[in-house]
Amino acid sequence: MPLRTLPLLFLNLGGEMLYILDQRLRAQNIPGDKARKDAWTEVDRKRVLNDIISTMFNRKFMEELFKPQELYSKKALRTVYDRLAHASIMRLNQASMDKLYDLMTMAFKYQVLLSPRPKDVLLVTFNHLDAIKEFIQDSPTILHQVDETFRQLIEVYGSLSAGEFQLIRQTLLIFFQDLHIRVSIFLKDKVQNSNGRFVLPVSGPVPWGTEVPGLIRMFNGRGEEVKKVEFKHGGNYVPAPKEGSFELYGDRVLKLGTNMYSVNRPVETHMSGASKNLASRTEESIAPNPLAKEELDFLARLMGGMEIKKPSGPEPGFQLNLFTTDEEEEQAALTRPEELSYEVINIQATQDQQRNEELTRIMGEFEITDQPRWSTNKGDDLLAMMDEL
């Protein structure tokens, strides 16, 4: 499995998460009603986004992320986003977190699938980063962090060959295989069918570097063209207008990865109905996972680099709902198929104070200065603690 896929996966999913949170925070903003305890103000919204973005782009975290490594399971990755989403005063309950993750994954799956060239997934990533920079344009420190990551992306991925990008694309698609959650914004825009599959158009511009199909050219032994024949290829394609920019600034041309949510469009998901495809997903979640320890070590390393800001003062966490009403949320929780529950590793304080310290430290309750070094014993302790919770 290509060992350079994780940064692209993480940054794009993170970007989608920010689009959705931004939209929900704006939607739940009731201007002028500051007396209401559950109202989100503009200041709160910016603060939440700043907190999450600065945690995402923390240098130590990015260092860990960019190390060549395999993609870990969906469960492990989901835990990282759980943590990230709670890097601020915002609180999400399980149902909202599930829905958020569904939307993130289906959006990025769509973007990878529809990317005309495998290399275009890098343009998708740049679209996300461009938008993230706009979210925090008033904070020069965080902006600098994001630019650093941008430069690192250009350095690592700018020189990869088409073949290496094809491998990365295949790896991402394997990661998203069998996910067919219907998203109402996709259904409305007719980019997704009612069976959960994405629409693959057979018209429009061809990818940069590809010719419009329909021509056969024949050459003689000396390389001279001797004949041209056309054939009916069945699609309705036009030439590509221009190539997107892979620089720090520039016109990306591609629209995939830009923010498709606006304030007025409700953000909903429908759970895909009983589908035989769920059978293959259940396989993953119920099969025994003897390598869970390695995954936990990965989480420890990755989140050890996450500097989570401790909420200053006695302010309570603000609840954010991804559903428009409480009833809708309850209904979603009840009807959510068992197989789609992500079985998040929920790490909370335990009674045992001594064992707890190590664990709470990696979970970022306190600022991390050193990377925790794990001996086998500590890893096993971690695993034992998981089982007890």
Added chain:
Amino acid sequence: MVAADSEGPKDPGIGMFRRERSIPLQGSAAALCNNLSVLQLPTRNLTHFGVVHGPSTQLLSAAPEGVPLAQRQLHAEQGAGVSPPLITQVHWCILPFRVLLVLTSHQGIQIYESDGSVMVYWHALHFGDPSPVHAVFARGIAASGHFICVGTWSGRVLVFDIPAKGPNIVLCEELAGHHTPITDIATEPAQGQDCVADVVTADDSGLLCVWRSGPEFKLLTSIPGFGVPCPSVQLWQGIIAAGYGNGQVHLYEASTGTLHIQINAHARAICALDLAPEVGKLLSAAEDTFVHIWKLSRSPESGNIEVEHCHGECVPDTQVCGARFCDPSGNSFAVTGYDLAEILRFRSV
């Protein structure tokens, strides 16, 4: 469904195709290239299909009407690593005295009896210089005479000498010629012909190497790439058909490596090519949801390579990842698609 036929086909046998009954799969097909292998067994009125799901591969056999009869799942051998290793390809190899099933993965190469019941050989990939930056895997499988050639991530092609029966398989040669991961290997279907060039290997950079098989393989010529991978390649009567990541199919003269035909065939990367050797039909499938069928031939006067478009079929909203003819005359073919848990079948009317 959109089907496009060329105007005025010369051969009255070339016509429309219609969808036949699909064969359900236990798991969806993974987004790999060449992700369908077909073993035709006309004497037993059976067809075997092999599709890679991810960490597992499904083998199934079906009757002519597409009714599934038996199925089996194979897994890649677990090695060191976090998750179960992913399989990259499954392919039946037809040798003079036996048929073997080969599975390549991120751990190594597994060779089975043709029904997948018994593993007869297992080759773990040696890391050599453990370089954590590159993924390690095997990919690209083809039989040439009594050899089985398998490609690797480094560009090396492993040549295994296969005995007429039994598990005494020996790695006898490693071909050097490529420096990027091998994508596909093609061999001349008609053995015993006076062919000099009978093996073609392709890689992620688009480079093609043309070989003559034997106790020692000889590199005859190479055809450079042009910045896109060549995921699939076929060889027929001295004609190399290569499918590229930019949607083009090129036809080369195998003996000289000269390009004779360039087809702007698809709007996305090509994922599979297949041949119906009895009639010289070529099938191309790509991520643009289209499958096209072409007729290869040589001009009787000049001997030059010629091609004619026969048929185009759109598989709506499906990123095709594998396609194969199901009979030697190319009157039927099967298709797999990413995320699709069935094998789609088409037959000409």
